[in-house]
Amino acid sequence: MSEVSIADEAFSAGNFKEAASAYRALCLTAPNADLFFNLGTAEAHAGRLGPAVWAFEQALIREPEHDDAAVNLEAVRTLAVEAGLGRAGGLRTLLPGDDDAGTGLLTALTPTTTDVAFAVSWVGLFVLLALQRTTKEATRSTAFGLLAVLAALSSFGFGGLSVGRTFVVDRTDYALVIADRSRALLGPGEQYQATAQLTAGVKVRVRGRDGGFLHVTLPDGGTAWAASSDLAMLTTD
Amino acid sequence: MRLLASLLICLGSFWFSPPNAYAKATISASVDRETVGLEGVIRLRVSVQTDQDDGSEQATLTPPDLSDFEVIQQLQQRSYGLGATAQTLSLTLRPVRAGELKIGPFVLKADGKKLRSQTIAIRVTGDATQSSTGTPTGTPSLDEVLTSPPAESSGKATAPDRQAFLAWEVDDAEPYVGEQINAALYLYVNRSIAVQQHDFGSINLEGFWSETVKRQGPGRSEVVYIGGDAFTKNAVTEYRLFPLRAGEARLPAVKVDLVLGDRSVFGGRRQKAPRESPPLPVLIRPLPNAGRPADFVGTTVGLVTVSAKVDRTSISATEGVVVTLAAQIDGLASNLPDPVITSSDWRVLPSDDETHSTLRGEAVVGYRQRRWLLKPVRAGRLTVPPIGISYFDPKAGRYGTAQTPSLSIFVADQGGSNAAGGPNAIGSTRPILASGASLANGQPSAPLALRGIVRDASTEPGSRSVRRPYLRLAIVLVAPLVFFGFVLRDRLRLRRQAQSGTRRRQQAAQVALSGLVALGASGDPRSAFAELARVFMEFLEVRLAATLRGATHEKVGQKLRELGLDEDLSRAIVAELENAEFARFTPQDVRREVLEATVLRLRGLVTRADQAAARAAT
Structure with a gap:
């Protein structure tokens, strides 16, 4: 019986923690979108929301159009938000979901959608310019000209989104809070004052590291330090 | 009663006759309730807003006849804004009889104009015998303190302390159980005096639930005039209170140790001044039984x-x-x-x-x-x-x-x-x-x-989603390249067409000369003249890039001149064309020598026309 089958069987039997361990081991040797998706599903059923969100994010990094991963990620995030609200104490609580750190527009569309929209509008622009050159009728020429302007604007917009996503989102180091809760500190150490509470599934941008603490940009734009043991990097490594 | 009414008149004259008067003014009057029992009170608020205009005449306020009411309390406030003054006269009135009563308009005379507030109708219910009771709550409130000893014969209100004093205020003296009332403890300080420090103890609000809600911005502060003195009125503390049970509740007396000083630049004299606010009773009404739903709880x-x-x-x-x-x-x-x-x-x-x-x-x-x-x-x-x-x-x-x-x-x-x-x-x-x-x-x-x-699931390692950079680059480059390729092709074709036309024009003279030589050598002069005219006309059309066939000789001459050929040459060409035409229709008179001479002249004309066209082109 293959290792995948063993993991699948454990999941079928309702041994979600065991299944998650098996999928995690497989992800180390053969990281792909489906295995991360399975890992996330098993973690979610085991009640570990942070690792589940992390695994679904890893699946989507490898396959942004993985529909099942997107659906399960949304469901687990909703649950994580509810859990975070239930634990909200005196500190400001940051919840998952609004964690694009200002890149919401860039990630609103999938890369394929953006690329196809850009290609259609870009090619359409030159087709319209060619039609405008060849037509002799003034009204039709004007219409082609206006459509060409629209196509140009559209192609620049979608092109900008695509380039922005490449340089702003894809090249940024993100980490996810995998602990049920973590504290955002003023400095790299537990002796520093906590400014906020991070709940499982919150995505942060990593700016640097000092010992066992990561310097991060929080979803609300502020910066803080968090214990690296509470976070997991979102990378393909 | 009439004394109090006259007191109001004096008060109005006093209050609304500052040295400055008004370019624009508005007046309004409102009451806190339109239905009241004989035991109840009404709070009447008259607001006047003006633009200050120092050069104008004075303004006065005349109150209406208030004989149906007993004036229990009165308070005046003035606040200044940017070029405007807001003045408020607050009166607490108790009706003296039941029925439909009216409060007539207050009249403001300002800058030669008369402004009137609206008439207010009050419905008074209940037994007239109750009218002899005191204030609804027996409240020794600030307003009452101000009016209770109308000491001066002028009728002006006086402050309980000309330096500083404390007083409670509530926005509703008769709330229901569970209804919100806003209570504030105010510190009045004479504007010539500075409070350097004060210390309040905790305030025990028994009988009320106090809801703490964060409030944006600083606390309220305003300037009020009482008995001719200007006081700064500061809200020391504000509460949003919810009465817990029916009956009389009491906002407690609050003691404070003030340290007062004058407003001297060098600090001046300091003086300890303990003060205590009077308690303020509040009458809590029970919830009515009439119309209470069965599932109403708490x-x-x-x-x-x-x-x-x-x-x-x-x-x-x-x-x-x-x-x-x-x-x-x-x-x-x-x-x-x-x-x-x-x-x-x-x-x-x-x-x-x-x-x-x-x-x-x-x-x-x-x-x-x-x-x-x-x-x-x-x-x-x-x-x-x-x-x-x-x-x-x-x-x-x-x-x-x-x-x-x-x-x-x-x-x-x-x-x-x-x-x-x-x-x-x-x-x-x-x-x-x-x-x-x-x-x-x-x-x-x-x-x-x-x-x-x-x-x-597959155990093949995956990779981070590839954003297909080469595909994107190809799309970015291919479309414009194809487009500009078409543009280039069109341009080349036009250029080629232009070049071929030039070449034909340049070779037209040679073609014509060789054609003329061939016709001159042909044996039949009668058919040769028709061909001479055709070859010569074709030369002219190609060389000059113009359409001449079908035109009269006169038009041909005119066109040649327009195309840059001189008068003599144009005339000679037209003459030869007429000559050739004539020869075509009189073939019996055509001899070989005439044909040769004509060919010779036409060759000369072709050479001259070719040179003239070249000159015109440059």
């Missing part, structure tokens, strides 16, 4: 609105639906009762609850969100029954019930299209956590619907 006082929603409208029999009720009350959130859902179709599991309060203006608004997990006990089209909350609206003085609409949920049985397997049902269906199963660490018990795992 002190749900304040207008209530409710809404409800479900997270899904279609579930399987093994799933649950989360019902969320959002209730809002114009009052205390904790006064909202605990609503229940009773239905034989559902098993109602324990809910979570969340309340919070915000401030809308000065009013506390409470919110309560309650959630239940409902498990169906049967399949089919089930209904979540309406959820209602009964309340008492103190502003309208009546009870009401806020109710949500019923919510319809479709519950598919296990074999239905919506049925999903348990956690073991891996595959294309979505595994659901067991009924009511909680996630770890106290997380919510709402059912978790997740898509199932991918069975026998």
